[in-house]
Amino acid sequence: MAGQEERVEPAGGHGRLETQIDQWRSYVQRHRAISPADVDEMEDHLRGRVADLTATGLDDDEAFLVAVRRMGNLDAVSREFAREHSERLWKQLVLVPDEPSEGSAPAWRELAVVLALAVGAGIAVKVALAAFDTDSVLLRNVPLMTAPFLAGYFVWKRRVSWRVVAALLVPYALLAVVLNVYPYVENGSTVVLAAVHAPVVLWALVGVVYVGGRWRAQDPRMDFARFTGELVVYVTLLAIGGGVLLGLTAATLSLVGVDIEPAMESWIMPFAVPGAVVVGAWLVEAKQDVVENIAPVLTRVFTPLTTVMLLVTLVVLLGAGGLADVERELLILMDAILLLVLCLLLYSVSARDSLARPGWFDGLQLVLVAAALAVDAVALTAMLTRIAEFGFSPNKVAALGLNLLLLVHLARSGLLLLGFLRERRPFGALVRWQTRFLPVYAVWAAFVVVAFGPVFGFA
Structure with missing residues (x-):
């Protein structure tokens, strides 16, 4: 060549x-x-x-x-x-390539680093299980203790400067202080919300490390969004494979009277879960040059299916009535649907040739976004009616805030996609909107963690 x-x-x-x-x-x-x-x-x-x-x-x-x-x-x-x-x-599907690229570490060395970090994450979780005696404290601290190991892989992989690492330690330390110093009511709403939103903030910090500190650049942000989707797929596959393996092992040992459930709870799961995240990240990095990544392919499959599901849901909601009697679960469900639509749109955008002319799949994505917004408008109207009647609560405010962010994100995406289909806007405008809005979710998550406790009396 x-x-x-x-x-x-x-x-x-x-x-x-x-x-x-x-x-x-x-x-x-x-x-x-x-x-x-x-x-x-x-x-x-x-x-x-x-x-x-x-x-x-x-x-x-x-x-x-x-x-x-x-x-x-x-x-x-x-x-x-x-x-x-x-x-x-x-x-390229083989784990160890024949010739490492210039400037990269040998494959065996990277594998050793990954395994060491995976074991380290497992040890950290094991220490957390021994140190914290309540579920709420454990739930808050396990992400704090495991995120540094995933970030450490990218610090090593990207050769991130210590200046960037030191700058990220400040928000990490503040987050740790807030999660452990606030006088939360045990099993209260605010402590659960803090535990749920803290991983989003941590993931944003990992993202800064992933892009090598270039968090303002558009392309690295989109790369991290693509990496997130691929990581979810790989971790899911590892979880399914590991579950099958453990199930077969447990069934086999049970025939001779050996019960591995205590070992599974005390040792296997604490090491397997965080280790799968670190190993999954390595697999995503190792497979970047394979002809097609997994997440964008799945969007081609699930976009039409999700569109049909949303249209059916819209018809059912319009004909059902009585939505005002539904609790906050309705709004949470709508947030989940909007998140699914956003992920499908985001990963399709990340994999698309930006110079190609509009096609039928772009039109289908516009239908998907429009259907999601229509379904959410019906549910959101019912939920706002209920809030006006019974008042606010931490869970309702958190779900409503996320819902509004998703509405803004998808509505603007729909307008830009429509402009692209009409050949009045370049596809790059849609890409820029995705990458610029993504950090807003991390800001909102940080606000929930820091402000909701004092505002709602830590209840």
Whole structure:
């Protein structure tokens, strides 16, 4: 395969053309379906086409545009590379690659680091189980004790500067103080809300480490959103596989009178759950160059199914009546539905070719967003009526706040998607909106943790 030194340089080496090719190369490299070696080969083809076109009399800009056009749709190019290099793509599924990329650690060393961090997270959870005697205190502190190990993997992987790490220790310490110093009422609403929202704040801190401190940049934020979806899929698969393995082991040992349930509660689960998160993160990182990641593929499957479900739900809600008698569970359920729709939209956006023209799937996503907003409007109206009649509570305010954030996020996304379908807005505007709004959820979660206790009397 041609190397960097063999590329055909256009006559004159014009700076503008080089800038355009660099931008094209950066875009292609962000497309996970194409490996760095393949990008080199594609750039060789592109430069060769540009050289041929400039020889016919075209200027650099014209030659570049025509050459890129003739390269074809990026997805089609990806499939062509997949056909030509199927044996290489198969090898990418192996845990240990043949040759580590330049500047990266050997695979065995990274695996050793991952396993050490996974064991460390398990030890931390085991210590928490021994140190904290109530469920509420344990629920608040387990995420605090395990998040540093996941963040530590990315500190090592990304070579994050100690300045960034030190800056993140401040909000981490404040969060730990709030969760353990506030005089919460045992099993009260505010302590449960704090325990539920604290992992969101911790995940935002992990995200800053994941992007190497470049938290203001758009592309790294979208990469972290994509990573989150992939991690959920991998951890779910690990949980299913581990559950089957433990079930078979328990059934086999029970035949000889051995009960492993005490060991499972005391040792296996405390190490397996946090360890699965760390190992799952490593698997996501290791598989970034495989032809297609899992989460975007699942969105293609579940987007039409979710759309049908929402339309059916809308018809049922409009015909049912009496929604004002439903407790806060209705609003929580609507939040879950909006979160599902948001995830489907977000991961579809992260995997889409931003230069491609609007297609049928973009239209289907707009229908999905519109259906979700319609369903939520019905439920939200009923819930606001109930709040006006019976007053606020910590749970209602927390659910209502998240609901409003999701409404704003999806409503704006729908408008931008409509503008894109009508070819009045670029697809990049929709991408920017997703990445800019995501930190708002972390801010809201931090507000719930810090403010809800004092406001509602820690009840």
